[in-house]
Structures are given as C-alpha cells and as structure tokens.
Amino acid sequence: xxxxxxxxxxxxxxxxxxxxxxxxxxxxxxxxxxxxxxxxxxxxxxxxxxxxxxxxxxxxxxxxxxxxxxxxxxxxxxxxxxxxxxxxxxxxxxxxxxxxxxxxxxxxxxxxxxxxxxxxxxxx
Numbered sequence: 001x002x003x004x005x006x007x008x009x010x011x012x013x014x015x016x017x018x019x020x021x022x023x024x025x026x027x028x029x030x031x032x033x034x035x036x037x038x039x040x041x042x043x044x045x046x047x048x049x050x051x052x053x054x055x056x057x058x059x060x061x062x063x064x065x066x067x068x069x070x071x072x073x074x075x076x077x078x079x080x081x082x083x084x085x086x087x088x089x090x091x092x093x094x095x096x097x098x099x100x101x102x103x104x105x106x107x108x109x110x111x112x113x114x115x116x117x118x119x120x121x122x123x124x
C-alpha cells in the first residue's frame with residue numbers, strides 16, 4: 001500500500017526538509033481524456049502519467065477558490081506559467097481568470113476527490 005505521495009519532481013510529500021510542511025499529494029489538473037479512456041478500457045499503463053503533475057500541499061484543498069492552495073511548487077508548475085499561477089491551475093490560461101478547483105479529502109498522504117462535493121466543485 002502506498003501511503004506517501006511523491007510530487008512530479010520526485011519529492012516525497014512530508015518526507016524531507018524541503019517538503020516536511022507539505023504532507024499530502026494533490027493534483028491541480030485532472031487526467032486528460034485519453035488517460036480516462038484507457039482506464040475505462042482496462043489499460044492502466046497510462047495511469048502513471050497522472051503522477052507527472054502531482055504537487056505536495058500543506059492541506060488538501062476545498063472547493064472555495066478564495067482560499068489559496070498552499071503548495072511546494074514543482075518545476076512543471078514553474079515552467080508552465082501560462083497555465084499556473086502559484087499553485088492554481090487555469091485550464092484556459094492564467095489570462096482567462098478561471099481557475100480549476102475541486103473539493104478533496106485527505107486519505108493517507110493523498111488528496112482524493114471528495115465525491116460527495118465533486119458536482120459543486122467545478123462551478124466557477
């Protein structure tokens with residue numbers, strides 16, 4: 001059983017001096033449609049690509065976009081400034097002003113989608 005998340009830079013969340021204050025792994029971006037289609041077809045080989053976008057956070061974010069996500073930014077986030085501002089992901093680009101956020105709950109070292117709140121989470 002995996003109990004510790006590792007961000008896209010290979011840093012264990014809450015594991016070392018750099019991430020000790022960031023114990024949970026969060027995905028600011030949901031998997032793309034191809035990954036979802038592969039999983040639905042029983043092909044789990046592309047699931048690992050999800051790990052390429054994980055980030056360590058202080059606490060698992062909720063749906064309230066007025067509360068900033070406190071994370072240890074990864075190199076992926078820092079080089080994709082067109083779509084990231086701080087720890088927030090903007091699917092249409094930062095200039096769109098629309099940040100994507102979904103409610104999560106912490107399970108071990110991971111921020112898992114809060115299924116009961118998911119329908120309300122993606123609202124603007």
